[in-house]
Amino acid sequence: MHKDQITTAAGLVAELTAELKTHTYGIHSYESPATIEFKAYTTLTLLDDRASIVVALSRSGYVVTQGSDPKYKRFVDTPFETLTALLSALSPAFNSAMHQALSTRLMAIAAAQQEDDDEENGSEEDGSNDDGSDEDGNAEDGSDDDDDSKPLPQE
Secondary structure (H helix, E strand, O other), X not given: OOHHHOOOHHHHHHHHHHHHHHOHHHEEEEOOOEEEOOEEEEEEEEOOOOOEEEEEEEOOEEEEEEEOOHHHHHHEOOOEOOHHXXXXXXXXXXXXXXXXXXXXXXXXXXXXXXXXXXHHHOOOOOOOOOOOEOOOOEEOOOOEXXXXXXXXXXX
């Protein structure tokens, strides 16, 4: 659900909770969200330096409301469209973890696709090719398919 479509405080909490759960690879920990004045708040701990930040979700987006390290002060009250965008801006370790998670998923997809392809094609360990020839291009009957010679015309 898009944050603009959320009409209740409970909906904001549900949205923030769902987003936090999908980003566990890139944060150290988080507290269960709570609502105050139609905003959902959570405190989360970043991977980089175990610094804590308070994040709020409202209809205008995700914002950092406070941070345990002064370096996050420049991000306070800056709206981000997504939690991913917010975490990417604040945390190089989040970016690394996100790339690693993506790489792992893509490799799993590729492996599954390879398994599916192998099952569809069956075992080709008999050495024959789709055209009925062996690895050297010889027909299965032992003749050489590469023989392009033509008989000489009869006189």
